[in-house]
Amino acid sequence: MTGKTALITGAARGIGLAAARKFLAEGWRVAMLDVLSDTLLEAVRELDRPDATLALEADVSDPAAVQAAVQKAHARFGRIHALVNNAGIAIFKPILEVSLEEWQRVMAVNLTGPFLMVQAVAPLMRDQGGGAIVNITSISGLRASTLRVAYGTSKAGLAHLTKQQAAELGDYGIRVNAVAPGPVDTAMAKAVHTPEIRADYHDHIPLNRYGLESELANAIFFLCGEQADYITGQVLCVDGGFDSTGIGLPTLRGQRRNS
Template identity: 35%
Template structure:
């Protein structure tokens, strides 16, 4: 018996990195999974690797009509959606004074409005199912901001607050909403050679003295998606090697 044997999940940004780890772990625990992403080739390869209990759907999370289509297709294939992992996100790092309004709109479009559209679109499906778990992937930056990451931090703080508010509204319907706050995790973005020196310096500040693995965050996502966390909603769950505690 898996922790998610009777569940149907949607994982956004699931073609690579943490999203792919979330999708893989969720499927390993028995759920059927719709992987969504703008990276079509990688997403299709991921779904093919996972087998008959996974599908890939091309999806821009900033477009509400595409959310409606993703949910419709997922329900047609697997049934009512009971788990949503809002994983898709982007980051731009530079001095605050150098940011443009367009860059802020782009960050908010993916990091905040992607979650907004996703939750609004999925809640009717979860109410039909009589239960549901929404896991919004925020960031350690959604709890403690850092220099040169101001607008990303602002978008992730907004995700943290939105999560808590929606959790309060929908608890009575058996729908739980929690946020996950990863620190530095081995993903394609952090592996770029040009930022190796920055990453090495950051590792020195982490009490565990290492970068986290995507699977470590995925295990936390599975916990929150499953009945193992049945009395947890509106929570902010950290996976950062202890850096916020410093």
């Protein structure tokens, strides 16, 4: 084991759990935080690494719960070398149907949560000489789409918060970057993306497929590691090229097929 520790929020499933597996495979210890206690405990049991894992039940939008969870992780492992702010929620509704309560909840988890987590972890990293933080934003924070007024806006805010954190924490040797996933084969995507939606995404992704959770985990681990020591304040799109393309890709593909 490397002796290094990562704290990952939203770690009970999806990208967070994939990231936990990646860090463990690379010899790190992992504190796994989630509000879904039963799902989290089951994930930790399946990992079967009691020596290197810690389950933390907490809501990232609750300041007291965040502070308590971070202190438990620090007490167990001694140091926190990396923080991955992955916890997030989405509400898919037309803009005129989103309630104030729904808007506020999405902002609380997706934007205030990473703010609070960094407020709690950064002093520990500062005192130990540095660390790495990765915020999980989204292509929805870079490209507007329907049904995502709260989600997309929260992720756009998180992309800027990443730069703000990088600018202010660099003096302490703390690097802060973001990963912006495109369409990924998560449980949520499988539940809400109809065959028609999936076909539309394929039409606009140069690599012509959804990403894998493990591919997002690889990018997260890279940004937390020594090979990324001079990278901070960046938003890395892991999206098969989705953010780079305009509206012409389906037509161009059709022309190629017909030529």
